[in-house]
Amino acid sequence: MAHGEVLEFEEYVRARQDALLRSARRLVPDPTDAQDLLQTALVRTYHRWDGIADKRLADAYLRRVMINTRTEWWRSRRLEEIPTEQLPERRVEDATAQHADRALLIEALKKLAPKQRSVVVLRHWEQMSTEETAAALGMSAGTVKSTLHRALARLRQELESHDREGHGEEREERERCAA
Structure with a gap:
């Protein structure tokens, strides 16, 4: 990736990181997982940044990457779940x-x-x-x-x-x- 494109990507991330993190938090329930999801999606998008012709569509592209990544995680984790007869108690944070x-x-x-x-x-x-x-x-x-x-x-x-x-x-x- 050319130096100018790296700077363009960095500027995009700085400008949109809060909104993108909110999107990630809505896709996965755990805040730490949401941050991991966003970071993974940003890395994947960084490698394809020069292929996004219309940068106005970068949010949509990144959301799609987050959804695909979340789906990959879900598929890999679902085998780790162990069914139980008793559900854990719900907690209300506020x-x-x-x-x-x-x-x-x-x-x-x-x-x-x-x-x-x-x-x-x-x-x-x-x-x-x-x-x-x-x-x-x-x-x-x-x-x-x-x-x-x-x-x-x-x-x-x-x-x-x-x-x-x-x-x-x-x-x-x-x-x-x-x-």
């Missing part, structure tokens, strides 16, 4: 309702398939259009719409299920206090 809602949404997002999660993140968090999402993920606009529809239905189902469980626990607590 007591405020907004942070609790965000944590609940992220937990629900984890239950989506990687393709569905990618579509939801790009359409709703990154606020990309259907066409931009389709281009970034290499799928048709119709596939984006149907995948988004199924993903949002699954998220609603997960959140409603959580609400029913929460209200049941509250009722049991009131009954115990009344007794």
Whole structure:
């Protein structure tokens, strides 16, 4: 890579690193993994930087690299998972309702398939259009719409299920206090 292109890449990373890290954090739940994901994607993009003709599309290219990398990681890790009968207790990092809602949404997002999660993140968090999402993920606009529809239905189902469980626990607590 020519010296001018190296400087151009460094400038791009400095200008976009915060937004790109936010994207990575939405793709993987652990902040450390998100940083690793971004660094891996940046290294891969650096080696291909001179091949990106329109640098205005660099964000889309880098997001695609992050999604592909995350998928590679997921495929390699899924064999390491050991099913258990008892789920670990959930923890809420912050007591405020907004942070609790965000944590609940992220937990629900984890239950989506990687393709569905990618579509939801790009359409709703990154606020990309259907066409931009389709281009970034290499799928048709119709596939984006149907995948988004199924993903949002699954998220609603997960959140409603959580609400029913929460209200049941509250009722049991009131009954115990009344007794």
